[in-house]
Amino acid sequence: MKATLIDGKKVSQEIREELKPRVQNLIQQDLKPGLAVILVGDDPASQVYVRNKEKACEKLGVYSLKHQLPSTTSQNDLLHLIDELNNNPAIHGILVQLPLPKHLDEKKILYHINPLKDVDGFHPYNLGRLMIGDPIFLPCTPWGVQELLSRYQIDISRKHVVIVGRSNIVGKPLSMMLVQKAKAANATITICHTGTENLAQHTQMADILIAAAGSPKMITGELIREGVVVIDVGINKVEDKLVGDVDFDSVVDKASFITPVPGGVGPMTIAMLMANTVKSAERTLHG
Ligand SMILES: Nc1nc2c(c(=O)[nH]1)N[C@@H](CN(C=O)c1ccc(C(=O)N[C@@H](CCC(=O)O)C(=O)O)cc1)CN2
Numbered sequence: 354m355k356a357t358l359i360d361g362k363k364v365s366q367e368i369r370e371e372l373k374p375r376v377q378n379l380i381q382q383d384l385k386p387g388l389a390v391i392l393v394g395d396d397p398a399s400q401v402y403v404r405n406k407e408k409a410c411e412k413l414g415v416y417s418l419k420h421q422l423p424s425t426t427s428q429n430d431l432l433h434l435i436d437e438l439n440n441n442p443a444i445h446g447i448l449v450q451l452p453l454p455k456h457l458d459e460k461k462i463l464y465h466i467n468p469l470k471d472v473d474g475f476h477p478y479n480l481g482r483l484m485i486g487d488p489i490f491l492p493c494t495p496w497g498v499q500e501l502l503s504r505y506q507i508d509i510s511r512k513h514v515v516i517v518g519r520s521n522i523v524g525k526p527l528s529m530m531l532v533q534k535a536k537a538a539n540a541t542i543t544i545c546h547t548g549t550e551n552l553a554q555h556t557q558m559a560d561i562l563i564a565a566a567g568s569p570k571m572i573t574g575e576l577i578r579e580g581v582v583v584i585d586v587g588i589n590k591v592e593d594k595l596v597g598d599v600d601f602d603s604v605v606d607k608a609s610f611i612t613p614v615p616g617g618v619g620p621m622t623i624a625m626l627m628a629n630t631v632k633s634a635e636r637t638l639h640g
Contacts, residue, residue: 354579354608355606356583356606356611357610359501359612360617361613361616361618361621362620365497365623366620368624368625368627369412372627373414375635376413376631379638385416386446387417387446388410388447389418389447391422391435391450392419392450393422393423394453394454396452398590402450403450405620406626409624409626410627416443418443426457435447435449435462435466438470439465439466445470445472445630446470446472446626447466447470449462449463449466464477470633471490472493472633473522474491474492474496474629475522480492480526480529489636490629490633493621493626494523495526495530496621496625497618497621497622498584498586499527500621501617501621502561502582507561507582509561511538511539512538512540512541512560513540513559513560514531514540514541514559514563515542516543516563517545517556517564517571517572517598518545518563519546520565523565523586547568547571552576556572556577557577557578559578561581562581562583563584564598565586565598566587567589568587568589569589569596570597571587572585572600572604573600574600574603574607577604579607583608583611583612584618585613585617585618586598587599596614597617
């Protein structure tokens with residue numbers, strides 16, 4: 354079996370097209386959605402991702418405000434900037450590009466963002482709302498994964514979903530989102546990580562395997578069973594090449610569906626960020 358490629362680039366473009374009339378409707382009501390992106394330091398990958406976000410805003414008609422700060426920026430200065438953006442009526446979404454330089458307290462910084470402008474969905478208030486099944490902003494990458502499954506009619510009903518990875522920005526929120534659906538869908542959700550003993554015993558049970566461990570090519574053909582759906586969330590730079598957490602070549606002939614890297618989940622993160630920003634602007638109009 355040769356896996357069907359899940360085209361994240363195509364789906365992300367479809368989603369951004371679907372957002373256009375919503376943005377036009379807001380602009381006609383004199384409300385242009387605004388996204389502020391704070392980039393601290395000069396991490397090359399982060400610069401690419403921030404540029405992708407700016408380009409997405411430009412194409413969609415969203416006002417984009419970028420603050421590029423030196424890696425030596427103090428915590429207080431960063432908190433003051435967030436205060437300004439929290440109080441800026443032209444800004445409906447605020448994100449701080451991760452990772453931050455080590456001297457900055459990531460939690461303190463992220464928790465300082467007004468939850469109602471937290472379009473990354475990382476604030477405890479929003480994660481709490483997600484946990485109780487009443488979300489405002491879903492974290493962009495997990496939401497993008499869910500959208501890919503949905504738009505390719507990959508149903509989790511009565512399926513075993515195995516997530517490899519437990520980060521705060523993907524693994525944990527994604528497991529919460531799928532558990533919410535699993536109740537009604539009679540699905541089973543398993544979370545593994547790079548420290549899981551006998552990892553193969555878990556991954557080989559998966560009908561749907563989501564690799565989000567941040568470990569290049571970790572998931573090989575021996576770790577999966579025939580016909581599994583493979584979603585690769587990994588974004589690893591290896592010898593200047595972007596590779597996922599899945600060893601694509603050893604998996605593609607066993608899987609039924611697979612997301613490529615690049616061109617899979619990555620572009621979905623951007624599209625869902627745009628969706629959260631538009632939603633935030635709409636909420637200021639309609640509550
Ligand atoms: N504040 C945040 N920081 C980070 C997040 C996040 O959601 N919020 N996620 C990742 C990085 N990320 C978004 O910021 C991100 C990663 C990858 C892509 C993407 O489009 N990847 C492309 C290839 C891009 C390239 O040319 O290298 C692909 O996979 O096709 C977008 C966003 C960590 N930080």
